[in-house]
Amino acid sequence: MLTHAQELVYSLKELMPTQYQKDNLEAMLALFLEAQGHPLPEHSQTKSPSAISRFLNINPWSTREMIRVVRSWALQTVFTAIFR
Numbered sequence: 001m002l003t004h005a006q007e008l009v010y011s012l013k014e015l016m017p018t019q020y021q022k023d024n025l026e027a028m029l030a031l032f033l034e035a036q037g038h039p040l041p042e043h044s045q046t047k048s049p050s051a052i053s054r055f056l057n058i059n060p061w062s063t064r065e066m067i068r069v070v071r072s073w074a075l076q077t078v079f080t081a082i083f084r
Contacts, residue, residue, distance in 0.1 A: 004080075008073040015065050023047065024055035 009029060016022040027047035042049045 004073065004077050008070065011069045011073070012066060015069065016061060021055060021061060024052055028052055028055065 009026075012029075013022045013025055016025055024047055027044045030046070031044055044052060
């Protein structure tokens with residue numbers, strides 16, 4: 001499962017057009033993956049809250065493509081689990 005999750009993260013990062021956006025996505029994912037109950041931008045150790053806010057609200061990246069990648073990953077993971 002870890003391998004599948006890593007592939008998903010790498011795929012999502014590749015959708016980001018700049019290194020700055022890739023770094024912000026990584027910081028945001030780290031907040032969720034820490035599972036400490038503090039997924040808000042002000043708890044990030046690597047990016048400022050304003051940088052994460054700009055990433056989510058201003059920078060142009062394809063939400064549709066992100067949904068496609070996540071949906072494809074989820075289906076692949078389910079099918080792999082069922083047909084093992």
